[in-house]
Amino acid sequence: MLHGEIEISAFLKARRAALDPGEVGLPDGFGRRRVRGLRREEVAQLAGISVDYYTRVEQGRAPAVSDSVLDAIARALRLSDGEVTYLRNVAVPRRRPAGGPPRCVPGPAQTVRPEIRQLLAAMDPAVAAVVLGRGLDVLAWNDAGGRLSFDLDALDPARRNTALLVFLEPTAREVYPDWENKAEEVVGNLRADSGRHPDDPRICEVVNELLAGSPEFRRMWAAQGVRECLRGTKRMRHPAAGELTVTFESFRLGADPDQVLVTYTASPGSPSEAGLRRLAAGAAVVAGSVS
Template identity: 45%
Template sequence: MAGHSDLGRFLRRCRAALAPEDVGIAPATHGRRVRGLRREEVALLAGVSVDYYTRLEQGRHTSPSAAVVEALARVFQLDAAASAHLADLARPVRRGNQETPAQRVRPAMHQLIASMTEHPALVLGRRTDVLASNALARALLTDWTLLPPRQRNYIRWIFLDPAARDAFLDWPTVAAEVVGTLRLYAGRNPDDPQLSRLVGELTIRSPEFRTWWNGHYVHERTYGTKRMRHPEVGPITLRYEALAMPGDPDQTLFIYTTDPGSPSHDNLRLLGSLVARSGSTPGTTSATRTPRG
C-alpha cells in the first residue's frame, strides 16, 4: 500500500503547498515555472544536496535518516500528525502482506458504551472498522450490526451510503478528514492487504475519495465538532472526543456530546427517548438498507 513511492508523492505535495515567502525566500520578480518551492530551495533549507533530495522525491533513495526527516518536517512546517506520517513513510518497507487477525472489543468496554444512554459512543479499529457502538450512536449514524461484517467500516459508510451525505451538513469536510486519518494508518501499516482492498474499492467507486486520497493529506482526529441533521429529530451539533485505548492497540473510543441547554441537546435527548421507547434504533440514517455494494 504505502511505500517509497508514497514518500516521494508526500514530499512533492508538501513542497507544492508552500510559497517562497512562507519560508523567508523573497518572491521572484518574474514568473516561477513550478508551483510552490523548488527542489533546490528545499534542499538548501534542509541542509542536504539537491541530488539527494531529488532522489528522495523520485524514490531512488528510500531511507533518509531521522535527522533528514526532522529537517524536512521543519522546512515544510508540518504539524505533529504530518511529521509522524513523514517518519512512517521514511521507514524501510516491511514485507509480508499478512492478514491481520480480527480485532475484538473487551466485554467491559461493550458494557461501558452500552451504559452511555445520553451520549452516542463507538469504537473504531484498524482502517476505521466499526468494532462496537451503542444504541444512540446507531440511531444517530447507522446500524452497523445490520450490515455484513466486511461493510462495518466508517469510511466505507461515509463514501458509499448516500444517507451519510444527508446526515452531515459538512459532508465534504468530514469525508476529507477521515481520508486523512486513513492515510495516517496507511503510513504505519503499508503492507495491510485489507487496507489495500478497501482503498481499491473506494478509489474505483468514489471520485471524491480518489481525489482526496491522491492528495496525500493527513489528519489526526482527536476532538472536534460535527453538524448533523437527523430525519426524526432535526439538526444536532455534536462535540466529539477521540480517546486512544492503551491496552487495545489500534482501537479508539469516540464519545459525542452536546452543549447543555442547547437545541442540539434537546434533540439528542429526544432521539435517546425514541431509542428507549422502541428498544432499537428508530430513524437511523440508513439502518433499514445496506450501502451500495
Template identity: 50%
Template sequence: MDVQPEAVHASGAPAGADAGAGLDRRAELSEFLRTRRARLKPEDVGLPDHGRHRRVPGLRREELAQLAGVSVAYYTRLEQGNGRNVSAEVLDSIARALRLSDAEHAHLTHLAKPKPKHKKKAATRTQQVRGSLRQLLDTMDGVPAYVVGRRAEILAWNRMAAAVFGDWSELPAQDRNWARMVFLRPEYRDLYVDWEQKAIDIVCALRMEAGCYPDDPRLSALVGELSVKSEDFRRLWATHDVKEKSHGVKRLRHPLVGEIALRYESFKLADDAEQTLLVYHAEPDSPSAEALRLLASWGADATRAGTAS
C-alpha cells in the first residue's frame, strides 16, 4: 500500500513555527541551546556551585562559554540564534560542554549551519515507496512491518501491521500519521501501555526533522495543528528534546489478544534516508509470540478488530 499524504492547514502554531511558512531557525537554535544549558548543573560539569542562589536553572552563559572555550559575547550571540559563520570546531566544543548526545549534536549542527536551498525542494516532494519494498512487506506474513517517511507519515504496511495497530487503509490519507494518531486519537492512547514514551519518541523524531527541514511548510503545519489540538504535544514540543529512531520494546494492549510485548528494529533505506522500515517481533515461545500467531491466523477478522476500526 503506497500512501500519498495530503497537506494539512493548521489554525495556529507555537513559538518558532509559522504554519505554511516553515519553522524559525533562529528561534529553534536559541531555544535548543537555552534548554540544553538549563538542564546542566555546575556539579555535572565539574564546576563549584558555592551554594549561591541562581536566578535561572542550569549553567550560566558565562560558565558554558568557559567550558566551551569561547567568549561570553560569542556564545551569547549564538544562543540568541545567530549561527552565521560558526565553525564546526566551535560547535563541537559547545556540544561537548553541553554534554550533547550524537543526535543532539547533529541537531545543533543542522540548526546552526543551514543546508543549501535545494533542501527545501527535497522536503516538499511527493514520497514514494518502491514497488519491490511493498512486495517485501507483503511477504513478511508473521511480523508487523511498515514504512514511515517524513513528518511521521505512514507510507506502506503489511497485513500484520494492520492486525496489530489497526487498519490504516480505513483512515483518510492525511490521518495516516503517527503524530496525529498518537496525540489526537484516543484509541492509540489506550493501545500503548507506556503512551507517554511513545509520544516522546514521536516528538523527538519530529524535532530532528525540523532541524533538517525548517522550511517544510507541511511539517510546520503539522506542528501548528498538534500544538493547537493537544496540550500534551505542546508540553513535549517545548522540551526541544531530540532522538533518532533505533530499536527497543513496545508494550501494547490489543483488543483481541490482550497485552503483548514486541521488540522493534528500524532500518533507514540505503537509497532514501528519509524513509525508515520498522519491523516488530516477539520473543520466541513467549505469550506475545503466540498472540502474533493467533492474529496471523485470524486474518481479516483481526484487522477489522484493530484499534483504528
C-alpha cells in the first residue's frame, strides 16, 4: 500500500496495543486475553460510545466523526497532544476522485521566500539554521547550517531531506552518536507531517523510499508513533568542528505554514559555540561523509 493511502485503522490499533489494561482501570479486562493491549469493546466503554460505532471509526467507515467523539477516544487511549492532532487529521476518510491522478506524482518544487533567505544570511555566525519543508526536505540554510551535519551544497537536491539522510546515508550514525533517538525523532516528525498532508506527493515519495530501503524505518514507522519534536538538545560529531552539543528551536513560518525555520545554538563561550563559528567560516564536510 502506498503511503498516501493513510488509514486510521493502523494508528488506533497501535495505540490500543500500546496500553496496559491496568493503566486504565481494567486489570482483568473482559476475560482472558490472547493479544496485548485493549480490545475494541474496552476502548468503546472508556470512550462512552457503542462498540459498533467505535469499530466503524477505527475501520475508517464513519463518514463524519464529531470532535467530541474524537476527544473521547483520545482520552480513552491516553493520546498525547501530537497524537490527538494526528487523529483529527486522519479521522475523515480521504478517497481519490474517479480518474484522479495517481499518488506520488512529483509536485511543484517548494520554494523559500527571499526575505527568509535574507534572514538566514543575517544571522550571527554562531547560529546554524535551516528551513524545512513538507516531507522534511531541507529547502534553505545559512553557512553553518549547510555544514552542520552533511554538506548540503554538495548533495543532489533530491537527497537534501532529513529523513533520507538519517536513514539511508551510511555515515549518519557517525554524525549522530545518539542515532536511535534522532531516527525516532525524524519518524515522529514525518508522521505528524503526513497527518497534516496525507496525500502530499513529496511526503509519499519520501516514505515509500524509506519503507523500501530501510528496515529500521519500517520498524519505527509501523509503530505509528507521532511525536513532533520542535526543540531540544542533541549531540553531533563533525570532522572539522569536533564534538558538538547544540540546542535547537523550531519556528513555523507564519506566511509559509508548511515551512519550519530550525536554529541550532550552543552555550556562549563553549567549545561547541567555537565549532559552530568554524563551520560558518568554511569548515566543510565531504557530501555524505564525516571522515
